[in-house]
Amino acid sequence: EVQLLESGGGLVQPGGSLRLSCAASGFTFSSHAMNWVRQAPGKGLEWVSTITSSGGSTYYADSVKGRFAISRDNSRNTLYLQMNGLRVEDTAVYYCANGWGNLAYWGQGTLVTVSS
């Protein structure tokens, strides 16, 4: 059974940093692209970032480019999102999901709240 378990969310002040993690199991992690998608409270879905299976290529939404960094450790079956320079508008539930393009499996999400 595919499982994706996010962690690392919490309350942070504007300008602060957080690192999210996503622990994967039930599939060959190193063979799949991985993604972060977020959902602000009461709003729709927004793609944030994608990393290829090897980690050799990364892609970002303009809204987070230069502030967020996606990475992965294939030896630990774990995906990361380093978030710096957080803004109030980054407040959202952050989901990790696997797949290139269509997102086949999703974690339960972790809530990031940016507030003073």
Added chain:
Amino acid sequence: EIVLTQSPATLSMSPGERATLSCGASQSVSSTSLAWYQQKPGLAPRLLIYDASSRATGIPDRFSGSGSGTDFTLTISRLEPEDFAVYYCQQYGRSPWTFGQGTKVEIK
């Protein structure tokens, strides 16, 4: 970026009825690179349809997708009680990948 517009915003239906959800793209979506997701309150989205018309693993055949270019449709042939949820379309043919704003299917 490709903007996806879903209609209607809300669909009030009764169990057993046929539901038709639309997703329009501001530019042609290449290679039918369009997916549909279902999301229930407090839960993560679930992939229903990919490549415009292929059902994801475990998805009942009452869900079907069609369309190409700029116009796509998700059809639920006979609504079951568990189908009342929000549905999102997503294009992955051109970066950045984008989602529609969602259609809520509610019980009439």
